[in-house]
Amino acid sequence: MKNSQISFIGAGNMANSLIRGLINKNVPPSHIAATDIDSDKLAELQSDCGINTGDSASVAAQADVIVLAVKPQVMAAVCEQLQPLIGKSDCLIISIAAGIPVCSLQKWLGVERAIVRCMPNTPSLVGEGATGLYANAQCSDIQKQLAGDIMGAVGIACWLQAESDIDTVTALSGSGPAYFFLMMEAMEKAAVQMGLEPNVARQLAIQTALGAGKLASTSDVAPDELRRRVTSPGGTTEQALLSMARDGFETTVATAMQAAQKRAAELAN
Numbered sequence: 102m103k104n105s106q107i108s109f110i111g112a113g114n115m116a117n118s119l120i121r122g123l124i125n126k127n128v129p130p131s132h133i134a135a136t137d138i139d140s141d142k143l144a145e146l147q148s149d150c151g152i153n154t155g156d157s158a159s160v161a162a163q164a165d166v167i168v169l170a171v172k173p174q175v176m177a178a179v180c181e182q183l184q185p186l187i188g189k190s191d192c193l194i195i196s197i198a199a200g201i202p203v204c205s206l207q208k209w210l211g212v213e214r215a216i217v218r219c220m221p222n223t224p225s226l227v228g229e230g231a232t233g234l235y236a237n238a239q240c241s242d243i244q245k246q247l248a249g250d251i252m253g254a255v256g257i258a259c260w261l262q263a264e265s266d267i268d269t270v271t272a273l274s275g276s277g278p279a280y281f282f283l284m285m286e287a288m289e290k291a292a293v294q295m296g297l298e299p300n301v302a303r304q305l306a307i308q309t310a311l312g313a314g315k316l317a318s319t320s321d322v323a324p325d326e327l328r329r330r331v332t333s334p335g336g337t338t339e340q341a342l343l344s345m346a347r348d349g350f351e352t353t354v355a356t357a358m359q360a361a362q363k364r365a366a367e368l369a370n
């Protein structure tokens with residue numbers, strides 16, 4: 102990754118998390134370029150991070166890696182416009198778009214290319230991302246290593262056996278940060294309704310999520326055991342968890358994830 106030129110097509114929320122995450126991990130800004138139809142987004146990235154910005158032609162010409170970071174709905178048009186602008190025949194294409202399969206990217210890009218489809222998430226910004234990756238047959242081991250290194254620089258990167266697993270990863274960790282933010286919002290709101298100061302409620306809700314995540318990721322026991330260690334028999338947590346179970350918490354989560362997975366499959370079309 103050290104000497105690779107990485108160019109982002111689309112500089113929105115997810116590209117920002119990846120670019121700023123890579124800069125935080127000491128990837129030289131001169132090795133990163135971005136283009137977007139919104140010039141304000143590019144100007145902000147350039148002034149904050151010192152990366153190169155420009156039009157599609159200028160960022161595609163020298164790229165060793167192109168990260169497709171536009172919405173699925175515009176991906177076909179973006180790929181078709183980009184195809185003749187890619188300067189290096191061995192340029193690796195990484196798509197982060199939900200839903201869009203490798204075969205569609207291949208078709209829109211016109212010529213056979215090494216393509217990695219992946220699903221990152223926004224905590225990449227703080228080096229705590231979670232990414233699932235899938236490579237097509239045109240990818241060399243070096244290109245797979247490169248994609249893994251880029252995503253691994255901003256969090257954990259897991260290679261997937263089947264391309265269809267990407268839709269499951271989308272429902273799990275791609276969309277997942279939003280589920281935890283919603284949980285924080287709901288806990289904060291309930292605590293305020295119970296009388297706590299809003300700023301105290303927010304701080305405690307966020308720190309609790311952070312603490313639980315850190316504990317789960319560093320512990321040698323699984324989350325169910327960690328949950329049991331909080332749940333004193335006859336105590337308060339037990340009553341909260343019984344209430345959640347009565348309200349169908351696990352079904353709510355499973356149904357929500359199935360809805361996200363279904364939407365990813367729809368976006369493919």
Ligand SMILES: NC(=O)C1=CN([C@@H]2O[C@H](COP(=O)(O)OP(=O)(O)OC[C@H]3O[C@@H](n4cnc5c(N)ncnc54)[C@H](OP(=O)(O)O)[C@@H]3O)[C@@H](O)[C@H]2O)C=CC1
Nearest residue numbers: 111112113114115137138139170171172173197198199221
């Ligand atoms: N947000 C997330 O948490 C995650 C998103 N993803 C995937 O990342 C991709 C981007 O999502 P997200 O960052 O949220 O979306 P954003 O809308 O924030 O970013 C996309 C950017 O691309 C710009 N754009 C649109 N058309 C073009 C074009 N022709 N050339 C260059 N730039 C263009 C958009 O401009 P404008 O706004 O003016 O249209 C926007 O700035 C999606 O495919 C999504 O599925 C994957 C994992 C997580």
Ligand SMILES: O=C(O)[C@@H]1CCC=N1
Nearest residue numbers: 198199271275276277
């Ligand atoms: O909501 C979305 O479609 C994108 C993909 C995963 C997270 N955000």
